[in-house]
Amino acid sequence: MKPADPLPGPAAFPAGVTEPLLRVRHLRKEFPVRSGGLFRQMGSTVQAVNDLSFDLYPGETVGLVGESGSGKTTAARCIVRALAPSAGEILFRTNGRTVDLAGLSERALQPLRPALQLIFQDPFSSLNPRMTVGQIIGEPLVIHRLARGSELDDRVDDMLLRIGLKPEHRTRYPHAFSGGQRQRIGIARALIMHPSLIVADEAVSALDVSVQAQVLNLLKDLQQEFNLTCLLVAHNLDVVRHVCDRVAVMYAGRIVELAETAALFEDPRHPYTRALHSAVPRPDPDQRMNCGLAGETADPGNLPSGCAFHPRCPECFAPCAQLRPELKDEEAADCERPAHLVACHLRDGRGAGLPGGGIG
């Protein structure tokens, strides 16, 4: 297997860690559009994820943020191979060797599945209403024949305690639990396999703020306890701020900015990141939310030329419509500072001398 090209990692590696757990390189996912009818296009494809590359280091949590239609969920599902990618590499380190998940068959994937777990968005539709909580949490162990009998029960009870429920809840059905408790059950089901990678797809978006805070705190505790590596998909920047070490902002299937969480919030460089940031309503009547970002996410079946964000960008200028900006670090030579990648002409020299780039 050819070595993957290096991409910048986090500033501080956990002790002894230098090798990423996951390397995603040039990941692509296309969906065919059914002919006729709906979109009136024959046999064309929609580019949901387009040339996505990033690394995920052990013990690290990376946020994948963007609006609906930005491809973040598709990317996350490709990485755990709930979907088959169209192109690219997903290099995953397991038991001292590296495998390319993108190229594996279903059968070859089977033994790797326990290491890759998914937490779903909707705690109401992701739990089978006809199974008890004990059956739901224990099912992965049964399927992979990792535990049975009293050992299975013990592990389920242990998991229930860790997520803040009680062992006697094992015999109850999901309907007896609130949304927050159900989401905890979904987390327990993922964690019971001791996965090396957890992908949480909008795991707290459907919850009330008070419960959302509880679940975010729980995720943070479990991260430390199990030394979890997480990919957290969300549309709310404030949510990822709490739990992520690094954040990747996606637009129209591509990463437009990737940086350490603190750097991304203190110095957001892409106009889209700034727009996402200012759209979060804050509980301060003096701090007005910005409704400035007009329009809708780019249609992945008909992407704009150049930078896909240019039709909505408040700082769009001449080259934006013609040339797609590359994702790169404008001060790459400065090795003292962790990498801050951005794909914007305002930052790659083409926009030199132009106004803009200020922090909103």
Next chain:
Amino acid sequence: MSAIQPTITEPVQAGEDVLLSVEDLCVHFLTQRGALPAVDGVSFTIKRGRTLALVGESGCGKSVTSYALLRLTPWPGRIVRGRVILRSRRAGLIDITRLREDDDRLYQLRGGLVSMIFQEPMTALSPVHTVGDQISEALRLHRAMTGAEARQAGIDLLRQVGLAAPERRFDYYPHEFSGGMRQRAIIAMALASNPELLIADEPTTALDVTTQAQILGLIKTLQHDIGCAVLLITHDFGVVAQTADDVAVMYLGRIVERGRVRDVLTHPRHPYTLGLLRSLPGADVGGRLAAIPGAVPSLADIPGGCGFHPRCPQAQAGRCDLGGVPVLRFLAPDHAAACVRAEELDACRGREGGLP
């Protein structure tokens, strides 16, 4: 349409600018486990042209309250006490709680004088009718327009809510719209009848933050143009701060704090309000979020004393868990809270610059 006569039997003490007054509203769900008090003695007023936000977690009775305003309480719920009075400019005084089920005014009220925007735009729209058909239905029913008139007015409404190419989109089906566009279509439908009160039940909870910002901005602009009042139901204090004038915080079917948005946000006087504010991500970066422990208790099992005491970090044994439910009392002009320790907590905050 029948002529509307005031049905009020007693004089209501309210200024000319009050559009809706709710007095001691109680909605109980009559179940096998007994009567569950989903809404238990709620009183508030909404002034013309203003926005009142009703805030609380799921299960606090905010949606049940708003449904009761239109007499849409779902079975087995019943309005057992209280009055809801609409002082309509077009239709005079209407005592909503005393209207008979077959009263024409009830029909005129629902989707007419009072419109509603729902949380899930996909379930609120019919999937088998075009968006245009659904908007023009409201126009034909409530404004007695003909088909051609309704089409033109519907297209104008879609333009007003910021939908590009409204002539074309008028004939689209809901599945061809994105979430934000569907919510815009719902708003257009709600505005079709020229309502005096718009009830928005979690209008942006299902949307992206950027779309949420657009929709909230749109509701504000339209409210300004049309001059209607808005009852906004949400669990997010961020949304409250950005859109509402007044706020009422609900817990277990009761209002626990009420006041102007600025006063409540800068100076919350009930521990529940403070808990909701502190659990917002972004409030405390890096560390743990100050989540409210536990969950909203079941209505069949409401704790004695103050209903919030088992989850309250400031609860005192012997005071908060005993006796009756704390009454909502004024602690400052236009700012009321239902907490027996409100003054002490306030003094403590003044001294130390923050609650423990």
